[in-house]
Amino acid sequence: MKNLLILGAGTAGTMMANQLRSKLKKDQWQITIVDQNKTHYYQPGFLFLPFDIYTEDQVKKVGKKFIPNGVNYVQKKIDRIFPEENKVKLEDETINYDILIIATGSKIAPEEVEGMKGKNWHKNVFDFYTYEGALALRNKLRDWQGGKMVVHLTEMPIKCPVAPLEFAFLADSYFKEKGMRDKVELTYVTPLSGAFTKEKSAETLGYLLEEKKINLEIDFAIESVDNENNKIIDYGGKEVEYDLLVTIPTNMGDDVIERSGMGDDLNFVPTDHHTLQSKDHENVFVIGDATDVPASKAGSVAHFQSETLTDNILLYKDGKPLKEEFDGHANCFIETGDNKALLIDFNYKQEPVEGTFPFSVIGPLKLLKESVFNHWGKLAFRWIYWNMLLKGIPIPFVGRNMSTKGKKL
Numbered sequence: 001m002k003n004l005l006i007l008g009a010g011t012a013g014t015m016m017a018n019q020l021r022s023k024l025k026k027d028q029w030q031i032t033i034v035d036q037n038k039t040h041y042y043q044p045g046f047l048f049l050p051f052d053i054y055t056e057d058q059v060k061k062v063g064k065k066f067i068p069n070g071v072n073y074v075q076k077k078i079d080r081i082f083p084e085e086n087k088v089k090l091e092d093e094t095i096n097y098d099i100l101i102i103a104t105g106s107k108i109a110p111e112e113v114e115g116m117k118g119k120n121w122h123k124n125v126f127d128f129y130t131y132e133g134a135l136a137l138r139n140k141l142r143d144w145q146g147g148k149m150v151v152h153l154t155e156m157p158i159k160c161p162v163a164p165l166e167f168a169f170l171a172d173s174y175f176k177e178k179g180m181r182d183k184v185e186l187t188y189v190t191p192l193s194g195a196f197t198k199e200k201s202a203e204t205l206g207y208l209l210e211e212k213k214i215n216l217e218i219d220f221a222i223e224s225v226d227n228e229n230n231k232i233i234d235y236g237g238k239e240v241e242y243d244l245l246v247t248i249p250t251n252m253g254d255d256v257i258e259r260s261g262m263g264d265d266l267n268f269v270p271t272d273h274h275t276l277q278s279k280d281h282e283n284v285f286v287i288g289d290a291t292d293v294p295a296s297k298a299g300s301v302a303h304f305q306s307e308t309l310t311d312n313i314l315l316y317k318d319g320k321p322l323k324e325e326f327d328g329h330a331n332c333f334i335e336t337g338d339n340k341a342l343l344i345d346f347n348y349k350q351e352p353v354e355g356t357f358p359f360s361v362i363g364p365l366k367l368l369k370e371s372v373f374n375h376w377g378k379l380a381f382r383w384i385y386w387n388m389l390l391k392g393i394p395i396p397f398v399g400r401n402m403s404t405k406g407k408k409l
């Protein structure tokens with residue numbers, strides 16, 4: 001019997017367990033998946049929790065429910081990987097493997113910036129990238145009387161790179177609905193030279209910030225958070241004052257990657273961009289946010305990767321050459337507030353452009369243009385996530401590689 005071990009039962013690990021169990025013979029391959037958490041969180045829902053659009057129950061479920069029969073589920077913390085010895089140490093046991101899949105994701109590291117996780121953490125300095133952070137922010141916003149709200153991005157890469165902008169747009173809409181928009185000064189602070197990383201979408205998104213009267217502060221490389229005077233300070237001495245700071249701290253791979261000596265400076269694992277094989281160990285594969293590939297860190301990306309990786313694991317076990325197939329395909333809805341959203345579809349080489357998706361002319365979704373239909377697409381993604389994506393069920397009409405159909409290139 002051979003062992004395939006999956007580290008992390010988040011979006012990517014759960015999809016891999018589902019896809020591989022039906023393809024690897026049960027009398028030849030044992031599959032084990034390990035995660036420290038009992039709960040599986042729908043992280044895209046963390047954007048909606050602070051605005052009371054989703055409830056707690058809509059963003060979390062028991063993780064084991066999504067692991068297929070015939071996969072051994074271990075709920076423990078992973079201590080260290082020994083890739084030279086093909087084994088992984090958990091809190092109190094060691095598991096050997098023939099093939100390893102690392103799917104340990106990424107997490108926020110507010111301690112990387114001086115003062116960020118200081119005495120005001122979750123009092124007037126919040127994140128919404130964790131369940132606890134999003135809930136604490138929701139409770140704060142319910143009674144907040146207004147003032148200066150700063151939405152801040154520390155550095156790239158972060159998971160779901162559009163989420164901070166979406167937060168700013170939704171905040172505008174939330175305060176308008178509460179009849180207190182005139183009491184809130186909204187500012188978006190970013191280390192980038194525009195509203196977003198991709199040039200064409202930066203134009204559209206920058207325009208939307210202007211339209212919604214959200215100030216934009218660019219090229220801001222944060223040095224510290226001053227908790228006494230409620231301001232953030234950058235290395236050049238620029239300062240931005242806040243009453244309520246909503247920050248996206250540095251995102252890093254899990255500490256287990258650092259302890260195992262397998263990561264870069266941010267604990268992301270060097271990974272072949274197209275095969276998803278580890279660059280250092282041929283029987284180790286990496287998927288989702290844990291990789292260092294220059295694709296977006298998003299559930300949709302993990303989904304496209306899972307299809308290529310499933311094929312490559314089957315090829316690898318048979319000693320055949322791997323498919324150099326993954327093209328960096330990402331597909332993201334961007335909430336723009338007032339019940340509208342944009343959609344972007346891109347890959348390593350092609351930046352987001354206007355057009356229709358998934359079909360030419362008829363769409364029905366619009367690329368880089370706001371529409372109510374796109375907003376419903378974003379909300380429908382939650383159902384698709386729990387019922388299709390995690391279970392490894394292919395999403396109709398959306399291929400693993402980016403299609404040029406409908407795109408105005």
Ligand SMILES: Cc1cc2nc3c(=O)[nH]c(=O)nc-3n(C[C@H](O)[C@H](O)[C@H](O)COP(=O)(O)OP(=O)(O)OC[C@H]3O[C@@H](n4cnc5c(N)ncnc54)[C@H](O)[C@@H]3O)c2cc1C
Nearest residue numbers: 008010011012036043044078105160288289297298299300
């Ligand atoms: C606010 C927000 C909004 C988002 N919006 C979108 C969106 O609209 N669309 C989209 O496609 N994506 C979105 N994402 C991103 C998406 O959620 C992630 O990219 C996706 O979950 C990555 O999957 P993953 O399996 O790589 O990591 P995760 O799903 O984070 O899973 C990693 C798992 O590894 C486990 N783990 C890590 N280290 C250890 C250890 N040492 N021991 C045991 N277990 C460990 C963790 O407990 C976790 O369960 C959003 C994310 C956030 C935070």
